[in-house]
Amino acid sequence: MTDFDPGRRRFLGNLGLAGLGALGAGSLLSACASSASGPAKSGGSGAVTIQSNLSSPQAKTAIEKLAENFNKLGKGTASVNTIASETFRTQLPTYLTSANPPDLYTWYAGSVANDYASKGLLLDVSDVWQGLGEYPQSLKTLSTDAAGKQVFVPMTNYWWGFFYRKSNFAKWGVQEPKTWADFLAVCETLKSKGIPPIGIGLGDTPWVASAWFDYLNIRINGAPFHRELLAGKQRFDDPKVKAVLTRWREVLPYFDPKGKAYPFQEATTALLAGKTGMFLIGTFFADAAPKDALGDLDFFRFPIIDPAVPVAEEAPTDGFFASAKSANPAGTKELLRYFASVEAQEEYVKSSSGIVLPVHPKAKAADSPLVSKGKAMLESAAELTQFFNRDSSDALQPTADTALTKFMDKPDQIDAILREWQASAEKVFKG
């Protein structure tokens, strides 16, 4: 299956080109074909290609550094192929289904990986996991597909929270809220000082609103209900979901009215300039902050609404999966073992310079108060969720974007919006 038969391929090539040749260029083009049949992958021992979407300069450097270190170990060779993340997202199915796919892919854990696994596109990496005894069970479950095989190897994760500038909170005389009532009080104080309390950036990045939905849902209804809802086992027009939006409606007046117009990167600028009070966002936003502002940043966890619900946090996990058609499964697994190791993860965290946490329990995270606080928050959580699209699918995400954007515009139409959301979600689940 993995070995190409060059004769057949050449024959098909000429056959296909004969079609184009009807346009009058047969001889010319088949001359091209024979000289450009692409790099033939030698079965078994070739370099392992990592198709990477880590296109930001720091993350790109970090993953290239890891590949370099792996090559020095003498267990095989790896080469990194960085593709613009937006291109990567749309082309990933094409890469995986092509006849001669790259071996390893950077991607997300959770249902998005399971989707590909259920189509038989992912390599079974259960034997890599046999060596990962130190990893917590929750990560193993997260990396397991519906058939019970492990298909994913995690490397890093990060957290979401309400970020703010310490100096601004001190200036406005407010403290980190712990409960929903505290939170409303902080919003009220900031509003009375003429500062839009809650920043958001939905232009071009409407998915940022899903963080609010996720958090309210896991705070009010709990993580198990949230997962079932995103898996299509519960309904969006359920009264429990209505309770989520009703709660959200209480704070809608505190949102930055400009937030619908600009993307989250500019919302970050607004937060740093003190034009908004706080911002529910993932740690990746810090890459958009000037270096001198980083020390002034702090965050608090999404306020507790119902103390009876076990505390869950969003901790999107990033890592790798491999193609089932990889020409070099042994080398690919060797590389995955390296990525799962303490050295590799510490190296990655160090060179990527972004705020990410290594998932290996023994790997040390970056040494900063912010990172320690984030790590402690995730460790104290009873349950971890990924994010809306990662817990469901990239196909369900647009339905959330539509529904939530509409809700923020017309909060009085909750019932109609939820009915529509359920209808469009059903279409997605039916496939």
Next chain:
Amino acid sequence: MIRKLRTGTFHTGMILLSLLWLGPVIWVVVMSTRTFDDIAANGVGSLPHSFTLDTYRQAWVDGGELRALINSLLVTVPSVVLSLALAAVAAFALSRYRIPGRRTILLLMLAGNLLPPQILLIPVQKFSELTGLYDTLWALITVQVGFGLGFYTFVLHGFMRDLPGEIQEAATIDGAGPAQIFARVMLPLTRPALAALGALSFTWIFNDLLWAITVLRTDDRMPVTPALLALQGQFVSSWSVIAAGTVIAAVPTVAVFLRFQRHFIGGLAIGAVK
């Protein structure tokens, strides 16, 4: 007096209008000289608080624009030459000889251009894999030639059809065969149209993104448009580096346009008056 006033108003109006067109370009150029921290602190729309040319170094070296520009030219130049050569031959045959079904052939070629390229993405990707060309620059050249051919033939056909038949007859009487007529009579006469189409197709192929990301998947084979996209991070983008990369990427098309400018405008006008 009134005349002066009219010229004055005209000039003021035109200056304002051209500023409207130049505005975004100037904005991008100014943005390309700002530092990351300046943009992060003040936003993309604010006036510059900093000046640096390091963004150009970052785009050129870290962003791999040199490699990308070479790839772009490796694709664009052969595609333009090949598609114009094929289109000229086809147009010559269709316009100067009574080939049975020539109208149908021409309409068929044009009809291909009416299909939105988006619906052909998956077939083209699968086809390029079948032919073993997937992830090579040849695949991109083939696609660009294939998709450009219909339109170029149509334009050149219209142009060649209007050339006086007497020239061809005179050449035939002098003993020239079809190949000689094409090379020595038709091609020189078609030069303005070829130059205009050449500049146009250069811009189209050079600026194409869709086909490049459909048939390529290796970063060091990507032409300049996907390379620009790769300057964007997963979540956060350094807009000043992207702006610098965009300025660099615009240079070849501007150069081609300036070089062929005269033909370009001339070529457009010729078709119109006749």
